[in-house]
Amino acid sequence: MTLTYMNIMLAFTISLLGMLTYRSHLVASLLCLEGMMMSLFIMATLIASNMHFPLINIMPIILLVFAACETAVGLALLISISNTYGLDYVHNLNLLQC
Amino acid sequence: MAYVLFTLSVLLVMGFVGFSSKPSPIYGGLALIVSGVVGCVIVLNCGGVYMGLVMFLVYLGGMMVVFGYTTAMAIEEYPETWGSGLEVLGGLLVGLMMEVVLVLWVLSLDETVVVSFSDTGDWVIFEGEGSGLIRGDSIGAGALYDYGRWLVVVAGWTLFVGVYIVIEIVRGN
Numbered sequence: 347m348t349l350t351y352m353n354i355m356l357a358f359t360i361s362l363l364g365m366l367t368y369r370s371h372l373v374a375s376l377l378c379l380e381g382m383m384m385s386l387f388i389m390a391t392l393i394a395s396n397m398h399f400p401l402i403n404i405m406p407i408i409l410l411v412f413a414a415c416e417t418a419v420g421l422a423l424l425i426s427i428s429n430t431y432g433l434d435y436v437h438n439l440n441l442l443q444c
Numbered sequence: 445m446a447y448v449l450f451t452l453s454v455l456l457v458m459g460f461v462g463f464s465s466k467p468s469p470i471y472g473g474l475a476l477i478v479s480g481v482v483g484c485v486i487v488l489n490c491g492g493v494y495m496g497l498v499m500f501l502v503y504l505g506g507m508m509v510v511f512g513y514t515t516a517m518a519i520e521e522y523p524e525t526w527g528s529g530l531e532v533l534g535g536l537l538v539g540l541m542m543e544v545v546l547v548l549w550v551l552s553l554d555e556t557v558v559v560s561f562s563d564t565g566d567w568v569i570f571e572g573e574g575s576g577l578i579r580g581d582s583i584g585a586g587a588l589y590d591y592g593r594w595l596v597v598v599a600g601w602t603l604f605v606g607v608y609i610v611i612e613i614v615r616g617n
């Protein structure tokens with residue numbers, strides 16, 4: 347079972363690395379954020395099942411609620427960027443010209 | 445199959461590498477859906493029937509659909525798939541190779557630091573007498589509405605304010 351836990355933590359880390367690196371699209375980073383939330387959900391549910399402690403199951407459900415909020419706000423920002431610039435390319439976001 | 449849970453977790457990591465190597469977002473969404481299905485089967489294998497159902501309905505059925513048509517609004521003419529360029533393909537291959545090497549290396553270790561990674565573990569299901577009709581995870585999630593009344597109120601209010609924020613952002617100016 348511990349090797350399964352290691353794989354799920356590895357999945358979280360891979361999504362984190364994917365979110366922190368930009369290529370061309372902004373929505374790809376939002377997808378990696380979704381992956382992080384999903385791996386946290388799976389991890390918490392497995393711990394709740396393995397420790398025979400059902401009350402932990404509250405945490406993944408609330409995590410899903412707030413992850414849905416976060417997704418909605420991220421997609422709204424994406425839509426407003428896409429309305430201004432046409433596509434969600436990262437190199438369009440150049441208001442801060444350092 | 446005794447090692448089905450371990451195999452599924454390896455497939456989960458491979459699915460995550462599939463969208464973390466940043467192809468065009470429509471293919472990333474496909475990889476996320478496949479990873480979500482695999483993750484759901486992992487949760488189901490550990491006895492979490494209700495949590496797997498919640499994940500399927502809310503996550504894959506709700507949020508991925510929203511992602512899908514939002515991505516369809518912001519897509520380009522020639523989307524970039526996993527085989528169409530060295531960066532994405534290289535990232536995918538490096539990720540898959542890393543997973544295989546890591547799993548083989550960890551399985552060959554022999555020492556125990558805090559936990560021992562080199563055995564894939566046993567899963568024994570305890571059934572008490574007369575508790576066969578009560579699933580643990582649905583009872584635990586049902587306690588959300590009993591002990592966690594205030595948490596439900598706060599989460600519901602947060603969702604309502606979130607919807608309002610989304611409307612204000614999309615309206616712009």
